[in-house]
Every structure is written in C-alpha cells, then in structure tokens.
Amino acid sequence: MSNVLRIAMVDPRDDSREVLKKMFLSMDSVWLEAECSRYEFFPDVVSQSSPDVGVVSLDSDTEKGINLLERMRSDSPDCALLAVSSSTDGQLILRAIRAGAKEFLPIPVSLEDLMASLARISEAKFGGLSGKNRGSKIIAVAGASGGVGCTSIAVNLGCILASEPQNSVALVDLDLAIGDADVFLDTIPDYSLIDVTENISRLDFQLLKRSLTKHSSGLYLLPRPVQLQDVQLITPDSLRRVFGLLKATFTHVVLDVSKGFTETDIAAFEFANDVLMVVQLDLPCLRNLVRLQMSFDEVDGLRDKLKVVVNRVGLESGQIKLKRAKETIGRDIFFQIPNDYRTMIEVRNNGVPLIEQAPKAPITIAMQGLADAITGKSDPDTGDGDEPNQAANQSSSSWLNFWPNKGAKSRSK
Ligand SMILES: Nc1ncnc2c1ncn2[C@@H]1O[C@H](COP(=O)(O)OP(=O)(O)OP(=O)(O)O)[C@@H](O)[C@H]1O
Numbered sequence: 001m002s003n004v005l006r007i008a009m010v011d012p013r014d015d016s017r018e019v020l021k022k023m024f025l026s027m028d029s030v031w032l033e034a035e036c037s038r039y040e041f042f043p044d045v046v047s048q049s050s051p052d053v054g055v056v057s058l059d060s061d062t063e064k065g066i067n068l069l070e071r072m073r074s075d076s077p078d079c080a081l082l083a084v085s086s087s088t089d090g091q092l093i094l095r096a097i098r099a100g101a102k103e104f105l106p107i108p109v110s111l112e113d114l115m116a117s118l119a120r121i122s123e124a125k126f127g128g129l130s131g132k133n134r135g136s137k138i139i140a141v142a143g144a145s146g147g148v149g150c151t152s153i154a155v156n157l158g159c160i161l162a163s164e165p166q167n168s169v170a171l172v173d174l175d176l177a178i179g180d181a182d183v184f185l186d187t188i189p190d191y192s193l194i195d196v197t198e199n200i201s202r203l204d205f206q207l208l209k210r211s212l213t214k215h216s217s218g219l220y221l222l223p224r225p226v227q228l229q230d231v232q233l234i235t236p237d238s239l240r241r242v243f244g245l246l247k248a249t250f251t252h253v254v255l256d257v258s259k260g261f262t263e264t265d266i267a268a269f270e271f272a273n274d275v276l277m278v279v280q281l282d283l284p285c286l287r288n289l290v291r292l293q294m295s296f297d298e299v300d301g302l303r304d305k306l307k308v309v310v311n312r313v314g315l316e317s318g319q320i321k322l323k324r325a326k327e328t329i330g331r332d333i334f335f336q337i338p339n340d341y342r343t344m345i346e347v348r349n350n351g352v353p354l355i356e357q358a359p360k361a362p363i364t365i366a367m368q369g370l371a372d373a374i375t376g377k378s379d380p381d382t383g384d385g386d387e388p389n390q391a392a393n394q395s396s397s398s399w400l401n402f403w404p405n406k407g408a409k410s411r412s413k
C-alpha cells in the first residue's frame, strides 16, 4: 500500500459519515484505515493506526471538533488534519485552521475539492519533504509511424503493471477513430470514453470504475467511442477532467494515443509524466521522429518527457544500426523490445496479454523490463554496444545522407 494515502475519519453523524466513507472507499489512491463515530475515541484510533490524514467533521459538535483538532495537532503531529463542515462561516474556517487543520472542505464535499485537498496534503507530506512521489504515474504511448507496436506495448505494459497487487491501472484508448485496445484484451465494453466525458460532471469514482471494463489481468480499459460521429465531442478540456479523475483513482494510467497527433493527443502528452515514442529501426520511422522532436520542442516540457522505445529489434530487413539511429535522432534509446512475430500474432489473435500467453518469452521479459524502467525499479535498456543487423545498416546509411538539413542539424545535437 505504498502508493496510497492512509486516512482515518471521525464524524458522529451517521449520514454524513457514510457519504464520506463511500467516497474514500471508492478511491484507489486512498486507504480508509479507520472510521470513528465519537470525538473522544479518535485520538486513540489515530495513535493506533497512524494514518497520513485525519478527517474531522465539525457538524455534530463544533466545540468538541475544534478541541479535537487542537489535541491532535500536539498528540499526532505527523497526521495531517482535514476539517469538514456544512457551515462555510469564515470564523469557523479560521478557528479550524488555527486549531491545526491543514485543509477545510464544505459539506457536501465535492470530489474535485477533495482530490485537490488530498493532493496538496500528499505533496506536502511525501513530495516536498521526503521526495517520495506517491502520486499516480501517467504514461502516454505514441508512435512515429503506423503499426509500430504502440497498442501492443500500451496493452502489455498496462497488464504487467496491473499484475502487481499494490497497483491499480487504467488504459485509455485515445486512438479515437480506429483504436483497437479492446481487441487486444478480447473485451466487449459496455461504455466508452464518450459516456465518461459526457457524464463527467455527475461522475464519482464508483461510477467511473463501473464505466470501465475490468480485464482478468486487473487492468481497467476505457475504450474509444463506438460511433465515429462521437469523436468530435471529445475535446481536450473534457479529456483533462477525465484524466484528473483517473489520476486520482489509479496508481498508473496508460494512454494509447493516435498517430494523428491531434489536440487530444497533445492534451495527453501534457498530462503524462512520460511519453514513450515507439519506433522501429527503419528510415520512415526515424525520419518522422526527427520531425516530431522538432515540433515537440514547441510544447513546454514535452521534449524532456520523451522516451524512445525501439520495437521489433532484430527484424531482418531494412533495419538501421542502433548507434546510427541514436546519432540521427540525437538522443538515447530508452528501451528495446525484440521482434517476435509469432508470439505477437498469437497474443493478438487470442486477445490475451503476453504475461498470460507467453510469460517466459524474451519479448515478455523485455516488456517487464520496460515497466520496471518506467517505474524506476531498474535501468533502461539503451542498447549501448548493440550492433544489430550491420548489413541492413550499410544499405540504409546512404539514404540517411539525403535527409533534410533540419534532420542533419538535429543529428549533431
Ligand atoms: N515486438 C514485436 N514483434 C513482432 N510483432 C510485433 C511486435 N510489436 C507489435 N507487433 C505486431 O505489429 C502489428 C502492429 O502492432 P500494433 O497494433 O500494436 O501497432 P500500433 O502502432 O498500435 O498500430 P496503429 O498505428 O494501427 O495504432 C501487430 O500485428 C502486432 O502483433
């Protein structure tokens, strides 16, 4: 449970306590450690359970609630206090803050406000102080050419991450017109991205989870809209709200973006912590990557998030040498995935992920390595020293000389 914020709450009123409890229980980024219906028992509950956050409702008895905050501040200084009340009286808010509350939320508590408060507490507690990031990780998977293996990587990465019990993972198919993540997972989803974006203002965590399809690996899928006409209803703004909810709910969110590099894809890049750019070692792909990198420079911070993943390493024909590819794109390779046509066809046809279909295959081990490298558990596989397919490289090196000047400039970076 290292990725969640542990919470204890006290509210003597059954109705409001139930509402808050439901909210916390539906959030994967939160673990409800203890609930309490008596102010006087709460200090003991906190000292026994050592939660990260203590939620104190002031509605039942304001004086007792304020006194409790004061006591908690001195008795349990490591427990961040969050006060809630149906009164928004300025004096009460001030008293609660002076008594030790880090945050104050009005009842009915809105999901967005609650998420924002918990994010601030988490940031102060784990981000700022110990540098330990307990937030959600958003990984966008893009490709420099059609059919390079983005969906294969996004789906299998999602399933591998979801196989770890402490993770909760969602995959969003952002190839809005012709995405096929549902085929890779052999699922027939009831709802799609359009249902979620259209109902975003009414959505809570439970409804969000019910709108996603859970695969047997534990991965939650949010598929592309069924109707092509619906694609235009999905805007960068509506997506940002969906991303916000997903981020608060899951420990990892994988975004399979389209090859159109549309506004919604750029919104995904902005939201992501890492943008995996999948390429194969052929001329069109590398040329596209050089061009894309130039455009990415225009988007704040995007170049730094970019991680190049070379897929289908070892493919026989037309492959450019890895060293030459690195010089050309002017950056290191983050990871390499081997070519394994037979296994990948089986995986696709059967609609099962690599960890189920071929858990010991080198391609599965490489995908596992990619997941570990992204989550910081192991080093990237940069391919230093590898020299695949020299013969193919000799024939392609002459093509590289015809690249436009801009590409040549980038090569020398
Ligand atoms: N490492 C690999 N080895 C062999 N075949 C692979 C590998 N990765 C992907 N493939 C195959 O390549 C094909 C395209 O893969 P995939 O659909 O994942 O690419 P994509 O980039 O998502 O395509 P699109 O541009 O249509 O979205 C699939 O048939 C898949 O099985």
Ligand SMILES: [Mg+2]
Pocket: 150, 151, 152, 175, 179, 180
């Ligand atoms: Mg795809």
